[in-house]
Amino acid sequence: MSETQPKVFDNVPSPFCGIASDDLKITVEGLDVRVVANADTVTRPGFEQPITDTVPRIAGQPATLEQAVARAASLVNDAHLPVFSGFGTDVNETRAALSLIDRCRGVFDQARSGAGLRNLLVLSDSGWMTTTLAEVKNRVDVLVVFGADLEAAFPRFFERFIWVEETLFGAGTGQREIIFIGSAPPPSSAATSPDGREPTLIPCVTEALPQVAAALSALAGGQYLQAASVGGVAVAALQAVVDRLKAASYGVITWAAGQLDFDHAELTVQQLCKAVVALNRATRCAGLPLGGQDGDRTASQVAAWISGYPTRVSYARGFPEYDPFHNDAGKLLSSGEADVLVWVSSLSVTPPPVSGVPTVVIGRSGMCFEREPEVFIPVGVPGIDFAGHMYRCDNVVALPLYQLRESDLPRAADVLKAIERALGGS
Amino acid sequence: MLTKLTGGKVYDPAHGINGEVRDIYVRDGRIVAHHQADGVRPDQEFDCRGKVIMAGAIDMHTHIGGGKVTIARNLLPEDHRNDPVARSGPMRAGTGFAAPSTLTAGYRYAEMGYTAGFEPAVLPINARQAHMEMADTPMLDVGGYAMLGSDDFFLRLIASGAEQEIINDYVAWTIHSSQCIGIKVVNPGGISAFKFNQRKLDLDEDHCYYQVTPRKILQSLARAVHELGVPHPLHVHGCNLGVPGNLDTTLNTITGIEGLPMHLTHIQFHSYGTEGDRKFSSGAAQIAEAINRNPNITADVGQILFGQTVTASGDSMMQFANHAHAHPHKWVCMDIECDAGCGVVPFKYKDQNFVNALQWCIGLEIFLLVEDPWRIFLTTDHPNGAPFTTYPHLIRLLMDKSFRNDVLSTINADSAALSTLASIGREYSLYEIAIMTRAGAARILGLHDRGHLGAGAAADITVYTEQDDKEAMFTTPDYVFKDGELVVKNGEVIKVVWGNLHTIRPEFDRASIESRLKPYFDRYHTLKMDNFIIRDWEIEDDGRSKIMVHPCRGQA
Numbered sequence: 001m002s003e004t005q006p007k008v009f010d011n012v013p014s015p016f017c018g019i020a021s022d023d024l025k026i027t028v029e030g031l032d033v034r035v036v037a038n039a040d041t042v043t044r045p046g047f048e049q050p051i052t053d054t055v056p057r058i059a060g061q062p063a064t065l066e067q068a069v070a071r072a073a074s075l076v077n078d079a080h081l082p083v084f085s086g087f088g089t090d091v092n093e094t095r096a097a098l099s100l101i102d103r104c105r106g107v108f109d110q111a112r113s114g115a116g117l118r119n120l121l122v123l124s125d126s127g128w129m130t131t132t133l134a135e136v137k138n139r140v141d142v143l144v145v146f147g148a149d150l151e152a153a154f155p156r157f158f159e160r161f162i163w164v165e166e167t168l169f170g171a172g173t174g175q176r177e178i179i180f181i182g183s184a185p186p187p188s189s190a191a192t193s194p195d196g197r198e199p200t201l202i203p204c205v206t207e208a209l210p211q212v213a214a215a216l217s218a219l220a221g222g223q224y225l226q227a228a229s230v231g232g233v234a235v236a237a238l239q240a241v242v243d244r245l246k247a248a249s250y251g252v253i254t255w256a257a258g259q260l261d262f263d264h265a266e267l268t269v270q271q272l273c274k275a276v277v278a279l280n281r282a283t284r285c286a287g288l289p290l291g292g293q294d295g296d297r298t299a300s301q302v303a304a305w306i307s308g309y310p311t312r313v314s315y316a317r318g319f320p321e322y323d324p325f326h327n328d329a330g331k332l333l334s335s336g337e338a339d340v341l342v343w344v345s346s347l348s349v350t351p352p353p354v355s356g357v358p359t360v361v362i363g364r365s366g367m368c369f370e371r372e373p374e375v376f377i378p379v380g381v382p383g384i385d386f387a388g389h390m391y392r393c394d395n396v397v398a399l400p401l402y403q404l405r406e407s408d409l410p411r412a413a414d415v416l417k418a419i420e421r422a423l424g425g426s
Numbered sequence: 427m428l429t430k431l432t433g434g435k436v437y438d439p440a441h442g443i444n445g446e447v448r449d450i451y452v453r454d455g456r457i458v459a460h461h462q463a464d465g466v467r468p469d470q471e472f473d474c475r476g477k478v479i480m481a482g483a484i485d486m487h488t489h490i491g492g493g494k495v496t497i498a499r500n501l502l503p504e505d506h507r508n509d510p511v512a513r514s515g516p517m518r519a520g521t522g523f524a525a526p527s528t529l530t531a532g533y534r535y536a537e538m539g540y541t542a543g544f545e546p547a548v549l550p551i552n553a554r555q556a557h558m559e560m561a562d563t564p565m566l567d568v569g570g571y572a573m574l575g576s577d578d579f580f581l582r583l584i585a586s587g588a589e590q591e592i593i594n595d596y597v598a599w600t601i602h603s604s605q606c607i608g609i610k611v612v613n614p615g616g617i618s619a620f621k622f623n624q625r626k627l628d629l630d631e632d633h634c635y636y637q638v639t640p641r642k643i644l645q646s647l648a649r650a651v652h653e654l655g656v657p658h659p660l661h662v663h664g665c666n667l668g669v670p671g672n673l674d675t676t677l678n679t680i681t682g683i684e685g686l687p688m689h690l691t692h693i694q695f696h697s698y699g700t701e702g703d704r705k706f707s708s709g710a711a712q713i714a715e716a717i718n719r720n721p722n723i724t725a726d727v728g729q730i731l732f733g734q735t736v737t738a739s740g741d742s743m744m745q746f747a748n749h750a751h752a753h754p755h756k757w758v759c760m761d762i763e764c765d766a767g768c769g770v771v772p773f774k775y776k777d778q779n780f781v782n783a784l785q786w787c788i789g790l791e792i793f794l795l796v797e798d799p800w801r802i803f804l805t806t807d808h809p810n811g812a813p814f815t816t817y818p819h820l821i822r823l824l825m826d827k828s829f830r831n832d833v834l835s836t837i838n839a840d841s842a843a844l845s846t847l848a849s850i851g852r853e854y855s856l857y858e859i860a861i862m863t864r865a866g867a868a869r870i871l872g873l874h875d876r877g878h879l880g881a882g883a884a885a886d887i888t889v890y891t892e893q894d895d896k897e898a899m900f901t902t903p904d905y906v907f908k909d910g911e912l913v914v915k916n917g918e919v920i921k922v923v924w925g926n927l928h929t930i931r932p933e934f935d936r937a938s939i940e941s942r943l944k945p946y947f948d949r950y951h952t953l954k955m956d957n958f959i960i961r962d963w964e965i966e967d968d969g970r971s972k973i974m975v976h977p978c979r980g981q982a
Binding site: 020022099102103120127128129138160161166168169286302305309310315318319389391394399400 | 493495496497499500502503505506507510511512513518520525526527528530549551552554555558562578582620621622623635746752755756757758759760762763764765770949950951952953954956957960961963964967968
């Protein structure tokens with residue numbers, strides 16, 4: 001075998017998509033990574049993003065890792081309120097970040113927490129009944145997709161969980177019913193069954209989704225609605241959805257909080273969750289909150305067990321405080337309350353927002369900046385350059401991530417620990 | 427380095443030592459025999475005259491890690507908001523209370539003299555999370571019991587009449603893959619049945635899809651655990667949790683296991699009768715009698731104590747049934763991955779509430795009526811009956827009859843009148859407390875080098891000042907040593923250490939069971955079998971936890 005022979009890896013888990021496909025086939029030749037089987041529009045760029053920068057920079061000038069760490073530590077040390085954001089990270093990287101945040105009295109917030117909070121606020125206000133992907137794969141007979149373009153964010157959802165060849169309980173998946181409430185699925189959508197059955201579509205504009213969710217919830221709870229239509233949708237059509245879910249053995253209502261991009265979308269999610277609970281009086285039904293791209297769920301899970309809170313945690317007073325509104329990194333930066341931004345993102349090359357404060361970036365090699373940060377330390381990717389762990393959208397399954405290639409890029413966890421060590425005693 | 431603990435009153439039930447004044451020597455994290463230390467000048471000496479010395483305490487059933495604990499954390503930010511914990515000395519910041527952050531949980535356990543805790547409900551599919559959270563719980567050695575009995579692979583085996591040998595291989599494979607030390611079953615078959623919309627499943631009732639009974643599931647799992655030589659008996663959360671009249675189910679569960687070793691967990695929640703005007707009564711006497719009569723049975727109590735807490739359980743069927751009692755009114759139920767489920771329901775136990783007050787009595791009655799302290803364990807099923815921080819209070823209730831009767835006089839009068847508690851004179855001794863919380867717990871888990879103070883044992887040691895007020899005594903130990911290092915002084919953590927993970931590795935035919943499991947994962951699961959198995963590097967690579975493998979019966 002020649003040295004240039006690419007290495008081949010099977011059953012590789014993807015840290016980039018919230019549904020964590022773990023059946024990818026990947027080849028690696030030198031630093032070049034290719035997804036050669038089961039790729040999609042999320043996992044391919046996630047894995048194939050080439051390494052560009054390998055040398056840290058301070059104010060745009062090349063620096064050693066030690067110099068960059070020292071500069072980052074001094075910025076953090078001098079800051080009144082350093083805010084840490086980004087968090088496309090794995091478990092160990094999030095652990096290391098939280099340790100540093102605790103030490104320097106910073107704020108923890110993820111770039112995607114706005115979307116995550118649409119679910120978390122419901123969880124902490126009323127709770128919910130939910131399910132996970134393997135239950136959906138084996139049990140669902142009616143799937144209601146509420147206000148989501150699932151395939152944009154989770155391109156393989158229907159292939160992996162709905163139109164599967166067989167299920168544990170013998171029911172053919174050919175009979176599964178898909179109901180979209182919202183926009184139509186894209187043309188040639190995988191939501192169409194293999195034998196050509198189109199999903200049922202109840203068209204609804206985004207602005208009307210809150211009302212329609214409330215109507216669904218009321219109907220599921222057995223209320224009578226006097227109106228003939230809600231938000232432009234016939235109540236009779238919604239009643240038909242409820243009747244179908246009542247007759248189902250295992251109905252599932254799914255949404256992608258990241259796509260419910262309007263004010264107080266948590267109230268819409270809450271109505272869906274209320275509908276699910278009401279349906280469980282007589283049959284089984286479950287919610288499936290989809291999300292978790294780029295490690296978003298991972299960071300939230302780790303924060304929850306280490307600090308007690310899932311996101312937007314401030315250690316400014318020496319102990320963790322949760323404020324889902326105030327501790328918003330964007331808000332703290334624009335108000336001037338935060339005076340340093342530390343952007344930690346090993347999975348995604350999404351750069352930090354441009355802000356007026358000194359910025360430290362511990363970021364995936366390949367990240368490009370509109371404005372050069374004060375410190376940039378390019379790092380490797382968990383699941384490509386070294387092993388790690390990530391959480392799937394259902395918050396239950398954590399997958400191991402494996403090293404696929406040999407690069408000299410440092411790990412974000414080690415960089416964060418080095419910064420903490422440089423800050424000295426407690 | 428040689429450390430000497432001089433002149434303490436030693437309670438070491440594993441060696442029959444009951445309050446004798448002795449010196450204890452520690453070298454390289456282990457206790458050494460006197461003859462090995464004779465003539466050597468100790469590098470460090472602790473004057474323990476007038477103090478009580480026990481091994482570090484072991485909580486054999488405490489929900490300290492895993493998905494449902496973090497769901498509880500996310501469900502109840504107010505639980506934490508009321509108990510912020512600032513960074514202090516070597517300790518990082520965190521939050522208490524019923525579902526504390528992992529760091530705070532570890533510190534608080536150590537500050538009460540505990541050096542080990544075992545997570546009893548590790549869903550195999552969620553085992554990675556349980557291990558991650560336990561790894562982030564400092565000060566404590568940890569371990570987990572893998573949950574089986576409602577997973578579809580197992581139910582399909584049972585329903586198809588698979589031979590016991592195949593079941594044994596699957597059970598052993600699950601213990602290996604999830605890096606656990608025992609097997610637990612929760613509402614046998616019931617979590618699965620709930621997914622098929624079955625709302626109740628009694629011991630001899632058929633699961634509506636698989637047509638198997640909980641009795642059959644229990645027998646098959648208990649036999650597997652026994653035949654594999656797993657030290658810890660099958661850990662059973664029975665049918666009908668919390669249902670008045672479940673006393674009979676529990677008694678039938680005991681006889682139904684046909685002499686195999688079985689541990690009945692949080693038995694207080696399974697000891698309810700239906701007598702009286704309100705059709706809710708204590709079954710403690712009958713349950714205790716059954717335990718006394720059947721030496722194959724052990725139990726932990728799952729005592730409730732009054733106040734706000736949160737119940738986190740794998741028993742989605744019963745948690746859904748009880749959700750109307752949620753306080754505050756919010757709750758979570760989940761169906762999980764054709765593997766199990768969970769339910770998280772916050773609860774406020776009130777001393778003036780008839781049912782809650784009687785639950786309090788029932789737990790204490792069981793503690794006091796079970797004769798053999800080696801077969802009953804001190805738990806609150808943290809946080810389900812109460813947070814673990816209430817243990818010193820619970821110990822006082824057991825050791826101090828007048829204190830117990832004082833509290834009894836303040837609770838709901840109807841409950842107090844129905845309970846026999848006032849007439850029970852027993853007071854636990856320090857020796858018996860040491861059995862329940864140390865020696866017995868180590869023995870039931872097969873931890874040969876923990877829970878005692880003999881030569882060769884790990885030097886997990888707690889030193890208390892003897893006081894009449896046992897709550898005060900057990901709240902604030904003078905010293906706690908973890909693997910020979912002084913980690914707590916006067917009830918405060920002075921050094922942060924990371925514990926070990928205790929596991930077992932029963933022998934089994936891997937090739938045979940994986941030839942069934944691999945295609946099963948490919949066809950029905952959403953991850954590959956190879957990605958399901960937790961490898962040693964995942965536990966050990968960050969340099970904190972070490973895996974300690976204990977022998978099964980018959981293994982060298």
